[in-house]
Amino acid sequence: MFDLTGKCALVTGASGGIGGSIAKALHGAGATVGLSGTRTEPLEALAAELGERAFVLPCNLSDADAVNALPKQAAEAMGSVDILVNNAGITRDNLFMRMSEDEWQSVIDVNLTSTFRLCKGVMRGMMKSRWGRIVNISSIVGATGNPGQGNYAAAKAGMIGMSKSLAYEVASRGITVNAVAPGFIATAMTDKLNDDQKSGIMGQIPAGRMGSPEEIAAAVLYLSSNEASYTTGATLHVNGGMAML
């Protein structure tokens, strides 16, 4: 099951915990992977670890020109982009009343607008080949909200609405667009939380633990597969039961 041999996947934020796991899972299923991120060093290390069928494609997602160029670069490196995983994301938390325009805009730009640009950029190739998979990594916070994360929650909820709209438009062309909404996953992003915050969160998770990046990657692998061809416009919540949506 879940054989991606011959498929080429572009993963953004591949230098991070979840993105790296996603790239490994897709690569492990036989896909060629394009590893995108801002920091070249961890991307190179991941590519070296994966060996064949891995390409490093550095890109600063806050740079519109660089984002618009990325799908073409990826297609040139790999031959095509059959699977796009919009995983990259940043947080700039602040209480709503203190949130600056810059904090708002930078999170919307990197998390939501770059997703729009990349989806648009890969669509032509997917339309022509009558096959495509887009998986947008949203967040539980996009569905539930979270104090201090008005910008992040807006961007992540925006990704879900955008995914559904695009899913409508391209379903007849064999292209699916879905979202995965992780709950609290043990990564550098959640490491920033202090112990009090962590234990508070843990009490709200029926599974009683944080999730692992591999558990998110498994959901992405499914949605990227041929087996998921009838699943589109869906949001797969992977959160240990923290919010049963």
Next chain:
Amino acid sequence: MSDIADRVKKIVVEHLSVEEDKVTEAASFIDDLGADSLDTVELVMAFEEEFGIEIPDDAAETIQTFGDAVKFITEAS
């Protein structure tokens, strides 16, 4: 009929699976040839590739009929 019109017609016939004689000068892709809005986007993509031209989005919106397409492409190429 010009070479451009022949090539455009071939693309339209193949893409929309319509009879060749239905593709008249005034035939609207959507109203007469059964295209949906996404088909029109794909037709424009196919024209761009066939003729090696760029059709910007605002121009693409004005290409509603077979005649519009031939006219635009003749002027652009």
